[in-house]
Amino acid sequence: MRPLHLTSLTCAALLVAACSSHPPAMWGAGDPASLQALPPDQAYPELFEAVQRGQVFTDQKHFVDALPKRDPARIRADYLAQRERSDFDLKAFVTANFIESGEAESPAPKPGAPIKEHIDKLWPVLSRSYSQVPQYSSLLPLPQPYVVPGGRFREMYYWDSYFTMLGLEQSGDKAQVRQMVDNFAYMIDTYGHIPNGNRTYYLSRSQPPFFAYMVDLEARIEGDQAYSRYLPQLQKEYAYWMDGAQALKAGQAIRHVVKLPDGSLFNRYWDASASPRQESWMQDVKTAEQVPTRPKEEVWRDLRAGAESGWDFSSRWLGDSKSLTSIRTTSIVPVDLNSLMYHLEKTIAKACQAAADSACTQNFDQRAQQRQVAIETHLWNSAGGYYVDYDWRQGQQRPALTAAAVFPLYTGVASQAHAKATADAVRNGLLRPGGLATTQVSNGQQWDEPNGWAPLQWVAVQGLSRYQETGLAAQIGTRFLHQVQNLYSVQDKLVEKYDLSGLGEGGGGGEYELQDGFGWTNGVTLKLLQKYSTPYTAGK
Structure with missing residues (x-):
């Protein structure tokens, strides 16, 4: 499988300018980070605030992904000169000066196609190759092809990508696994850390540090030489997370x-x-x-x-x-x-x-x-028998049981006794008809009850299996597979998150509509199919 290249994208997509007769200059991945475009809230702050506050677009991400047709400084000056006119139309001004971002494409699944076949066909659709980007784009160029999650998420995300890469390997696309590891190594070298995603507006933060797991994955494919090759980037990422520790x-x-x-x-x-x-x-x-x-x-x-x-x-x-x-x-x-x-x-x-x-x-x-x-x-938490977060300002534990409790098992931090106790707590407190619940709190937030997320299912399955809690691991893995399969059978798609109450529905809550595609769900589903292959997963 090969990535989808610019020529495969429609002119309605982010890089539509590349299809026009007068495309803007392109910036390549080899350019210094200092040449990147300013984030939209800095390039044209007054216009940015007017568009976002006026909710010109339903999704606030839509405008920051839009491509300026010309120099942002000129757009800003024209906006400031025109905005007080009685006939000024903000929406028309945006339409005249920006190319709106396009949604990730989704193929029509073959009727009755097994879910694995559907996912295998999704990878090239979700693949992108942007070693160069238009001069004023908020997208950051990357030297190698990569896979995006889907829907409104038209860029590569940090921790999403690890679970996507697991699926790529399962589908036999080992070359793209290496390409994505190289992209993350490039971002560490270029920006000093891995941004939340490859957009200018994501540069101020990272995401859960899964780069070391990506290196593990590549090492399983090619051997231990991968560790020594990526050692400089592993050390740089560590320095980013530990910056200031020595004098603290x-x-x-x-x-x-x-x-x-x-x-x-x-x-x-x-x-x-x-x-x-x-x-x-x-x-x-x-x-x-x-x-x-x-x-x-x-x-x-x-x-x-x-x-x-x-x-x-x-x-x-x-x-x-x-x-x-x-x-x-x-x-x-x-x-x-x-x-x-x-x-x-x-x-x-x-x-x-x-x-x-x-x-x-x-x-x-x-x-x-x-x-x-x-x-x-x-x-x-000795009283509850599971791992918890800690409030360092108040000097006390936060006693809630959440899916984060399985991470010490996943990484091997936990003692055998604590792992067994955690498994008991998870079985009694977080196991749902559709898999592992994120928390026990229902408050409308998307990382709470009743939602379940593919990466947390995989972390739980692997962590519990590591400590010989294979029965609970299988319950979580097969229940989540049922959930994914049930929705796929009705709607012919995989989605970002799932309602685990057993109704076979996608999850809710959060700041945007439920997205389908979907990178990390695809990857985890393939891994779970390989681990727990059963008749109900063979087809629709």
Whole structure:
């Protein structure tokens, strides 16, 4: 399978200018990061605010993905000169000056086609190759082809991509797995970290650090030389997440790092910007307006940090577990993030060993051991018998049971006894007819009850299997497969999230309509089919 190239895209898509007779100049992946276009809220701030506040488009992401037809500075000047005229039409001005972004294409499935066949045909449709982008695009160029999730998500996302890559490997497209790992390595080298997605407006934050798992995947394909090849990027990503740790005093936090009073070092989610998210600008403005007791910038940073977590949004980040106005993401030490950081440390140690650097190996093995002790000390809830998040500002655990509790099993942090207790807690508290529930809270947020998400199912299945809890793993995996299959049988599609109550429906809540495509669901479904192949998954 080969990626879909620019010539396959319609002129209604983001790169429509490339199809026109007078396309704008193209910027390539080899250009310095300093040449990237300004994010829309900086390039034409007054116009940006007017469009978003006026809700010219139903989805606030639509405008930030639109392509300026000419120099943004000229567009801004013309807008400022024209906006006070009595006959000024904002929608018409946008139409005249921007090429609207197009949705990802979805093929019509072959009637009665098995779900695996449908997914295999989706990969080339969801593939993109943008080593060059139009001069003023918010899209960041990447040297190799990549796969997008689908729907409104027309760019490559960080943690989504790992689960997509699992599916690509299962489909036999090992070449594109390597291409995507190389893209992430390129972003680390170019920007100092992996952005949330390859858009200018995502550069201020990252996402759950799955790059080390991508390297693991590539190493399974080609051998351990992958570890030594990507060692520089693994170390750079680690430096990004640990920036400021060396000088941090006990009881304080800086950027992504938290040091507890006993000296334990943890990571948290954090965003370098403290403004409304460009792609959800109006929602963030309204949320901050409802919290007059807090500085707006503080609320916005917590919202952005919630987006970095990938769980945007969830009761995990809310002070009262119910209202988004109580969000306090940066005050929370997440168990899943720190489990992933443990795996990153162990992976760097392994890569150093492959590179015959014994001092580095010893250093990162020690860091991983220290983090493991910290997790077992502060993130283990002995009363409930499962892993939890920790509120470092209040100095206490957040006792809610969530799907994040399985991450210590997935990464190997957990002791055997704690893994067994966690399995019991998950079985009793999070197992649903359609798989593993995200939380036990129903509040309208998309990363809460009753929704279930493909990546969390895979993390649970793999983590539980690692500790010989294969029965529970199979229950979660096969129930989720049933859920995916039931909706596919009726609607001929795979979607971003699912309602796990057993009704065979897609999930709800969140800031946008349910999206189909869908990258990580496709990948996890293929892996679960391979692991739990049963007659009901053979066809429609």
